[in-house]
Structure formats: C-alpha cells, structure tokens
Amino acid sequence: MNRYLPLVVVALGILAFATLMLVIAPGIQMAQRSVPEGLRPYSEQEQRGRDQYVSLGCVYCHSQQPRAPEQAPDGERGWGRPSVAGDYVYDRPHQLGTMRTGPDILNVGARLPSESWHLTHLYQPRAIFDWSIMPAYPYLFEEKPEAAPGDTVVVLPEGFGPASGVVIARPEALDLTAYLLSLDRTYPVPEDALRDDGYARKEDGL
C-alpha cells in the first residue's frame, strides 16, 4: 500500500460494515420485538440501588443472563429461565456480565426473596457461606448502641456482629437490597422473544 487516503477509507469502511453487522442490524431486530408483559420499570429506590450495584462493580463477578437448559444447568440451580433480549429494556447501563465468580443473579429476587437475608449477606457474606469469596460491604451499614425507631437491624450470627450494640442498614444498603429483590424475570416470555439458540438441537424445532 502506497497511499494514505485509500488505506484509511477502506479501513473505516470495514469498521463501518462491522458496526452495521454487530450493532445496528441486531439493534434494529431487537427493537422490533415486544416488551414482555410481566416486566416493569425499576422504581426510584430500585434504580438508586441499581446505581449502587453499578458503582461497586458487582458485574465483575455476577452475570445476569441465565443460559438455556440445552447448554448448562442454570435453571436447575434456581437461576431462572433462559433470558431474552426483552428482559433488559429498562437496563441502563446493561449489567449482563461475563463472569461467574459468584452465581448469576438475574432472578435473585425470586430465589432469595428475604430482605433480611440480603442485608446479612451484604454486611458479611461469610456469616452465611463460610466458603464465599465475596467482599463484605460494612460501609453500607453503621454500628449503633441501640436501634432507633424506623431503623432496620441486621440479623447476625454469633461472632459476626460488633461486641456490643447493633448493626443498622444505611439507606444505600436498603436501596441495593431493593434492587436485588426486584431481580425477578420469572414471568412468561413473549412468543417473538430473541436469544441465542445456538445450543438447541435440530429436533427441538429450530
């Protein structure tokens, strides 16, 4: 190659083509599909909790995209049905994730619907699972000599709480928990739902 302009024009043309194939075409296709009826937007508190989730970088260990039964036993683990594109229309930014250092949590609100469980687990994951390698988030909580009216007290097993007094959930912890509890895509999917069916066998009708 001996010319600058043709080199750059063709290089950009190839990139534009890739953008069309990987971003624009699937984007158009997904936008045409209906939003599942059971899906609702996040409430204000849930969205605040979601912002906490994003800012603490939870996505680096937790995916939010259960796989199909033909591919992996995600459903048997209680992680939910295979997710479809429509399940995410209210997600900004998306948090699909590429890692399962911890479990998939797209349906954690359905699998573990207890606020108290989540608060304990966020304060100290090893209070529930001794094998867990999830960070603890003590700064989402505060220690007080005793609970005031309206305070949410965190239930802790012997040896995990402070020597005296109680652990109270800060608003950040309550918001984050509200978001986790809102993660529930157990509603039925629309007929025209989109997902990668590449692991389905031919006799399954695909």
Next chain:
Amino acid sequence: MPITMGLLLALSFVVSLLALGFLIWAIATKQFAMDRAHAATVFGKQGADGPDTDGTHLFDTTGIDRISARPVKLLILGAIFWLIVGSTFGVIASLKLHWPDWLNQAAPLTFGRMRALHLNLVAYGWLSQIGIACMFWILPRIFRTPLRAPKLPVIGFWLWNVALLLGAGAFAHGWTDGEEWLEFPWQLDMLLVLAGVFFVVPLVKTARAREVDHIYVTGWYFLAAMVWFPCLFFIANIPGIHYGVEEATVNWWFAHNVLGLWLTPLGVGTAYYFIPKIIGKPIYSYSLSLIGFWGLALFYSQVGIHHLIGGPVPTWVVTLSVVHSVMMFIPVIAVAVNQHVTVARNTWALRESLPLRFIAFGAVMYTLASFQGSIEALRSVNTITHFTHYTVGHAHLGAYAFVSIVMFGAAYHIMPRLVGRDFARPGLIRLHFWLVVIGFAIYFFSLSIGGVLQGLAMLDATRSFAESVILTKPYLEARSVGGTMMTLGHIVFAINVIGILRKPRAAETPVAAE
C-alpha cells in the same frame, strides 16, 4: 426475521461489489505489487547495513529522531508510571479474591473498583501510551521525514494523563459508566478524544509529507489503528443512546475491537518494524503481510459478540462472530510466518539483542493468544470457559504476554537511541525479562487450569455452585504470586529506564537513529 435476513443479504451483496471495486483499483494502480525492495523500507536510504543490536547505531544521521525524542520520552515515562500504578491495583484485586476480608473498610477499596482501576489504567495509561510512543518513534523513521507539528503530541500527552488521573479518581469514588472496558465517565472520554486529536494530527501530517513512495506494513497497522480507535471510542461512549442488550452488543463490539483494532495493530506493527530492523534483514515474505493486515481488519472487527455466546442476543450475530473468530487463523498465520521465520533464521540475534528477546517472545505470544481465542470462541469450548477465570487468563495472554512484552522490548530498543548511550546494567534487563516471563507463566497456567475446572463444575448439575468457587481458590492464590512477580518486573523496568535517563552527561554520544 425475513426482513432482517433480506436486508443483510442485500447488504452483503453491495459490500462485496464495493470490495471488488477496491480490489480492481488496487491491482490496477499496483497497490498490491510488493517486493523485497519495499520490505527494506525499514532500513535507511542506503539499505540494510547490518544488525542494529548495539551502540554503533546510536547516531542520528538524519535528525529525524531528534525531533521525535521529546514526545516519545514523555509518553514512555507516562506509560511506565501507569503500568506500575495499574499493575499494583491488579495485584490488590487478585489478592482480594482469596482474602475477601482484606481492605474492606471503604467503598473505593472494594474488588469491583480495584478491578476497574486496573483494567483502565493498564489499557489507556500503559498500553495505549507506550503504543503511541512507538508510533511517534517508528512512523517518522519509515516515512524518512521528521515528525511534523512536534509540539502537539506534548499537549496531547498532558491532556491524556490529566484525563487518566481524573478517571482514576472518578472510579475510586464510584463514578463510572458501568460497563466493562467502558468505565470512564463519558465526560472524561471526550477529554481523551481531544487528546487523541493532538496525537493523530501530527502523525497524519507526517504521513502526508513522507519522503518514501511506499508505506511500510507497520505504517498500515498504525495509520489504520489511529482512525479505528477514535471512531470506536467515540461511538461506544456517546451517552444516552444505548440501552439493554443493544448496549451489550455495543459494549463487546467496542471491547474486543480495543484489542483487535487498537492494541493488536500497535503490537503487530511494532514487531513488524523492530524484528527486521534489529536483525538487519527484511521480513521473510513481504506480500504475505498484505493478507495479515486486511485479514485482521476484516475478521477481527466482527468477533466481539463471541463474548455473548449463549446470551440474550440473536443467534445469527453470535454465529457471525464465532465464524469470524475462527477466520482469524488466516491473518494470524500470515503474520506468524513472516515474523517467526525471520527470527528463526537469525537466532544469533536473540543472543545479541535483549530487546529482540522481548519482541520475538511477544510475537510468538500473539500467535498463541489468537489461536487460543479462535478455539475459545467455538460453542463447544466456550460453554466451558465462558463465565470463568479462563477468559481472564486469555485476555492477559493477549494484552500482556503479547502487547506488553513487545512494548518492553521496543522501549529497551528506543531508549538508548533516544538518549545516545547504552544501558549501564544489562543484567537488570535480563532480570526484568525472567521476572515477567516466569510470573506470567504462573499467572496464565493457574488461571487456565482453574478456569476449566471451574467451568466443568458449573456445567455439572450434581455439583453445587459452592464447589466451583472452592476449587478455584488455590489457582487464584497462584495467580497472585505470578501477578506479583510481573509487578516486580515492572519496577525493574522503571529502574532501567530512569537509570538510562539519569546517567551523567559526560558520557553522551551524538543523539539517536537510522
């Protein structure tokens, strides 16, 4: 579905016609007629005058390097600073995975933030800056003309580093765009884009003022990368238009293209220049480099969605990315034949030149990383490795063992020619080499083995999820050992570079090049 499919078919047809038109134009104007004379562009006007392995080549006979020296020196120093900061965060993040209760007192210390700091600081602080330094060193040389507008890159350097500093503060406080590889808040992204303009303009001006007819293969990679990356970066960071799964496709289209269309061209282009330059003989088969370059552009740009295999995206786009991932064998083999055969025929040069050891090692790692990536994208393999630490090992094989190690070699080759004297203690360069190579080997094998075991455990419904976490712990510990060795190597690297800059002025010989 039929509408989409019809549209895609029509589109492919139009694109094929355009590509055919380009091919006819290129053949008619002899763009593809390349011979060994062209391959010798890396040498001076007189052609190859022996290997460039020691101090006898320090003379800057053309005055080209004198102009590039300032921005190159700044960029190398900036890159090394962020390398050490970024890899320290990497080690902390790694330790936190097996010491989960260590450093948990405040949000900025949590794993999620440390990991984001590590990735962004090494990607934009270290890899991008050292790559840009190589562009400023190599392009004026292969164009045989001094760098134009040499003050602009200095401004660009400061803007870039201010953006990084602000970005690091932003992540630590939880201000993030929240997507892997796209964490920088978009306001700071725009500052990075502005800094990029200050880098691109002088290089394009230099390219247009070049005094050779032929653009050497390194030039194709660099010139293309410097238009690809700003476009990618800008589109992916426009706020407010992407959402949901569409945003995920943008995310992985971007993230994989950072590797494919930015870091890889920087690494491959740098190796393409220094290997023949140091050995003193042209590259093995110059016309093969055409396939390598255009193959990379065509195939690498479409592999991104293999990060979403089995996910909530249309099947066809996943399959498209899998196919392109496998097609990557073609350009990679073309580059491998060129670079490895050139080195294999001149193994004496590996004894003579320490920088070549790094560069040749890194070039081999490019081949291995790409082969591994192609295989990893196959659905059958991906179902095991997806969502596991194996992917992290693979990412480091590409970004570290390939790009970073090539860049170490490039810096070791450039520095003496930039300051006009040799390294006082080559033993420390050897120490750096063995620390990062052994450290990386521990890092890579522990994550790859641990990742496969983790993936197999997750696929087995009879084993609890806890088992997949517990079994990885020893491998994560081993990774911390490897990562720490690599970081120590980086400190030795910094000592070497600062050492050559600080040597007393009395010993100086005329300034660097060609």
